[in-house]
Amino acid sequence: MDDEVEVVVAHSERATLRVGDVYLKVDADRARVDVEVEAMALAPVPTPEVLWRKPPVLALAALRGVTLGRLGGLATASPAAWTAAGATIRQLHEAPLPSWTGRAGRSGGTLAEELDRECQLLVVTGLLPGELVTRNRQVAEAALREWTPAFTHGDLQIAHVFLDGDEVTGIIDWSEAGQGDPLYDLATFSLGHEEHLDDLLVGYGGDVDLEVVRAWWALRSLLAVRWLSEHGFDPFAPGCEVDVLKSLR
Template sequence: MDEVEVVVAHRQRATLRVGDVFLKVDGDPAHADVEVRAMALAPVPTPAILWHEPPVLAIAAVPGRALGLLGEPSAASPEAWAAAGAAIRRLHDAPLPPWPGRRLDDVAAELDGECAWLLANAVLPAEVIHRNREIAGAALRPWKPVFIHGDLQITHVFVDGDRVTGVIDWSEAAPGDAMFDLAIVTLGHEERLDDLLAGYGTDVDRDVIRAWWSLRSLVASRWLIEHGFDPDAPGCEFDVLRSRMREP
């Protein structure tokens, strides 16, 4: 009998693995609904849906391994990163999903609120927070919406050799800023941005990608702390924020 592996678990959701089946349990059924709809629309490899009985979504494992892990150097080849970039480009060129994305005003309000919390709780030096808030401002501009994954962490892209075999965890998919997806997949792996863009294309705004590195790290930190994760682990969000202090 296959053992049950807890992949991730916190107050909002849990993911279990039993053999080649992943069971995603989410307290908000809307997340699974978006995931199912997004995977049906996305022009990139996605996991097979085995069954869906709220609050549980069962999906098949995808072959290969994750592009990398946050906090560790990526062992994937430059060609694998380029293949990931090409897959992301296909997604961004696809028709928009028929549900709304986040509004710019909401993103800005969340950023200000999270920066206030970080300052009030002194989890980072104030100058690190203020500098990254300044950098993050470049992301707060109108964008042309594209079909984005919305949570394109490096662990959500699977490759086998130089081929993308699957992109997982689509519950945040929506119309949004293309630069956001490019920033999230390279968060903590900034040195692989050129490899990614070799497949995606160079018609991007690198300053906005850098801004999203800061913005994402600022707004995610409190959630990570409150759900038992450590943004201060080597190579993770706090290191990303500190690294911005070394830039001109």
């Protein structure tokens, strides 16, 4: 119903509401919204139409179609849909670079320090067993290497990509976009859905280092568990971050 307000996501940093065919994003961090608007203007892939902006609110038109799924849920889209998504991601990664660094562009040294601190906290607080953390910290090491920067989305979850049949109709949530490691996007997109990785890479094309993709699965999950737990999400739910960590060797 157009007169109903749906809470899409809400936590202490930001919230997204849907009213009919309009999404209202509320974010007190103006710089983050600036990045989102500029990234959508620059990206050579379908993005939502900006209807209006009045800080701290950004109004976006709803996209046609549905998402491929979500982490921890079934991803029932066809292999062709995953291949189409891969081709769209490649189109983004080959675009001219934005002028700023995004979430996927943090340096290896900075990431290593952040990861080591987070791993220690996961063990000290008892959130995860030490053996599980240590094993995945070793897997994550392969992501901490030099890479050629690309135009990255920075939070390319499958819930952020919409398709109508096998056609990509748009990508949402660009606040983490910027120059970064393209394999971070591929890993984020395939996180928890390894069974669809081959179809994704058919569309993406080129040589992709699967060891680095797996390393990003471990790294992203290790960094996310505590934040998710503290913000009302459940990384222990079936198929989510903790299950991803348990599956990696």
